[in-house]
Each structure stands twice: as C-alpha cells, then as structure tokens.
Amino acid sequence: MVKVVxxxxxxxxxxxxxxRRVAVPxxxxxxxRVSQGRTAVGLGNRLEEVVFTNVGTKPCxxxxxxxxxxxxxxxxxxxxxxxxxxxFGRLVPAVLQPGEHGFLxxxxxxxxxxxxxxxxxxxxxxxxxxxxxxxRVRGKNVSxxxxxxxxxxxxxxxxxxx
Numbered sequence: 001m002v003k004v005v006x007x008x009x010x011x012x013x014x015x016x017x018x019x020r021r022v023a024v025p026x027x028x029x030x031x032x033r034v035s036q037g038r039t040a041v042g043l044g045n046r047l048e049e050v051v052f053t054n055v056g057t058k059p060c061x062x063x064x065x066x067x068x069x070x071x072x073x074x075x076x077x078x079x080x081x082x083x084x085x086x087x088f089g090r091l092v093p094a095v096l097q098p099g100e101h102g103f104l105x106x107x108x109x110x111x112x113x114x115x116x117x118x119x120x121x122x123x124x125x126x127x128x129x130x131x132x133x134x135x136r137v138r139g140k141n142v143s144x145x146x147x148x149x150x151x152x153x154x155x156x157x158x159x160x161x162x
Contacts (some may be wrong), residue, residue: 024061024095027102029135031056032077034127036142037103045087048106050127050146052137052155054096062102062155063093064132070124079124079144081106082151091156104129104155109148121146 037049054060068079085091086107094102124146127139132155144150 002028023061026064026133027052027054027060027062027131028056029131029137031058031101032062032131032137034129034139034142035135040088042087043111043157046108046147047086047088048108049107050104050129050139050142050144052096052102052104054098054100054102057098059095059097061093062096062157063154065154066104066132067130068124068127069130070127072122072124072138077125078086079146079150082149084151085153086151087102090159092154093154094157102155102157105153106144107151107153108144108146119141121148 031054033053033055035051035053037051038047039049040047052062054062065083068081069076070079086105088105088107091103091105096102122145123143125143127142127144129137129139131137
C-alpha cells in the first residue's frame with residue numbers, strides 16, 4: 001500500500017499534476033478591456049496589435065480566436081480574417097493575473113505585395129470582439145487597417161523562446 005501511494009505521488013509530480021497545477025477559467029468579457037497596441041513593419045508586412053487587459057479580480061485564461069465586427073464607411077460588418085498567426089510570431093494561451101495584458105495580432109501586407117489591388121481595402125473602427133466561449137468586449141477607440149489581406153493570431157502572449 002505504501003509503495004502504491006509513493007508511486008502515485010511520484011507520478012503526479014513528474015506529470016505536473018501536483019497541487020501547483022490549478023485550472024484557471026477562461027477570461028469573461030466583463031474581466032477584459034481592449035485598447036490599441038503597438039504597430040510594426042517588416043519585409044512587406046504590417047503588425048497592428050490589440051491589447052486585452054484583465055481588469056477583474058481573479059486570474060483568467062486568454063486563448064482562442066475571437067469573431068470580430070467593426071464599422072467601416074459602408075456600415076457595420078464582420079471582419080473576415082485568415083486564422084493561423086502572422087509574420088510577427090506566434091501567440092500562445094496565457095493566464096492573465098489581474099492587471100496583466102494579453103494580445104491579438106493583426107497581420108496585413110503593404111502595397112508592395114499587392115500592386116494589382118487597392119492599397120487600403122478597409123479601415124475598421126469601433127471593433128467588437130466576441131470571445132470564443134461567448135461574450136463581447138468593445139474596443140471603442142481601437143481601429144485597424146486592412147491592406148491586401150489580413151490574418152490574425154490567437155489570443156494570448158508571445159511564445160517563449162525554445
């Protein structure tokens with residue numbers, strides 16, 4: 001009996017299933033505030049970052065692909081983006097402590113990569129992010145510009161170096 005208990009204890013420590021591993025619920029819309037993040041450019045690519053801040057009192061898990069709606073000069077519409085990340089690196093799921101930030105990266109090409117198409121396809125304002133598990137977070141002062149094409153990362157933080 002003692003050997004079985006010791007074996008189970010050892011296995012739980014090796015597999016990371018000990019008391020340090022605690023399930024953290026996904027971030028709810030009421031826990032998050034959205035703001036404009038940084039922009040960057042590189043080799044014909046443009047990054048537009050959106051920052052998600054945990055304004056709640058408990059940690060939460062930020063992950064997945066949101067659905068995005070926004071205003072354009074032609075009216076409100078769903079922003080159709082290609083999933084799978086951007087030229088600027090991968091974001092991975094992240095536990096946000098109260099006050100901490102996570103991100104959503106938008107990647108778009110510049111006019112040198114799409115000379116046949118118009119330079120600016122759309123300017124999106126007043127973005128609304130519907131979280132993967134439901135609930136909406138409004139980014140009233142957040143805007144993005146689509147040139148040629150657009151892709152997004154998942155919600156999260158930059159992947160740590162290997």
